[in-house]
Amino acid sequence: MTEIDPRELRDAFGAFMTGVTVVTSHDVDGAPLGFTANSFSSVSLDPPLVLVCLANSSRNYDSLSNADGFAVNILAETQKDVSNTFARPVEDRFASVDWQRGPHGSPVFDGVSAWFDCSMFKTVDAGDHLILIGKVEAFENSPYPGLGYARGAYVTPAAEAEALSNSANLKVSALIEHQGKVLLADDGNGRLILPEIKVGKDGATAALRRLIDASGTDAEPGFIYSVYEDEARETQHISFLCQASGDTATQGAFTDLSPSTLMDIADPVVCTMLERFAGENRMGNFGVYYGNQVSGKVRPMTSGS
Known part of the structure; x- marks a missing residue:
């Protein structure tokens, strides 16, 4: 053994x-x-x-x-x-x-x-x-x-995504994780970003699949980790927590979420989300954020004590 x-x-x-x-x-x-x-x-x-x-x-x-x-x-x-x-x-x-x-x-x-x-x-x-x-x-x-x-019904990532796909200006990002590291890409200005894509007429599930395929990882679509309204930009964001079984990527690189890495995150909202993920990942106890770019609530995902 x-x-x-x-x-x-x-x-x-x-x-x-x-x-x-x-x-x-x-x-x-x-x-x-x-x-x-x-x-x-x-x-x-x-x-x-x-x-x-x-x-x-x-x-x-x-x-x-x-x-x-x-x-x-x-x-x-x-x-x-x-x-x-x-x-x-x-x-x-x-x-x-x-x-x-x-x-x-x-x-x-x-x-x-x-x-x-x-x-x-x-x-x-x-x-x-x-x-x-x-x-x-x-x-x-x-x-x-x-x-x-x-509530008496099965819940899948696809069903969750489509239930939130009514916004005309919806963006999807992928928080792709492997052994505590997260896939981050360069935004072209020396700052770091999560893979992100605007949702088209084919819906959030298809957009997430395109995003993962473009990253070159072996990740699978995961569950919703964060939903928030960016009221200043009039957009809705859904971030999915996805697991990869390896650290290979064609766009970006899997990176430890150290304090210096977090300082290089381009979007303050994403930085806050990744700080939360780093803490939750250490404890193995995750939640889902609902709110806007300033404030909201985190609801626990796990059923443990």
Whole structure:
């Protein structure tokens, strides 16, 4: 078993804590089992612990309460069908997914945003649920944006973007991150900027995709990180937090957000946003800003404590 890198684990926690998950394990005969859940949270980085909640009425209760471990699969935005399958009483749920045994033995899925393979650390009775606390033995994440769920409906980056695409003067920027560094470009005057593009008739999702393609990174469209009105310029801005799996770019370079770097940011609003990102990234706990270029509110994205 490879040693867990706390920084990489923290980044994975911060990026995916709001996603829809499928919790998997196996029964006493070794057959795979799993169920859809959105009650996943980080508990500790040292040791690396996560928790999920299991209803006492679950048909998997006996197997999971006595299991030696479990895995948490954070579904990608294209995996609504997987979520639906594992939320229903389907006889062979695993027939519809590509999966393999993780390093600790629980089933992990292909094409997910992330997975965490855990040994069982502790179980806690909590009313009509059992809290399963697992120690992360291995994990893997990808740049694929996660699938969210709110108010009885799935939420994806594309849906969020189009819901905000009514402005006639809308700009999209990409906060593309890799291991704490952010892709920044030169504005031609010796100052630094985020990749940015004006939204056309094809909408914000298509504009973001063009922006990422032009950057030459392997990033995937991510979730909205900041929405604000620049009242002085009569424009609306949406910034997306996107993850790249590598540090290659054809436009700009991945840069540490040091104080000297932040001093070189051309737009004061973007500088403030990047200062916030630097702090949140250290803690692995992100929020979404809503407001204007002067003031607003940050709403937490994660469901952890």
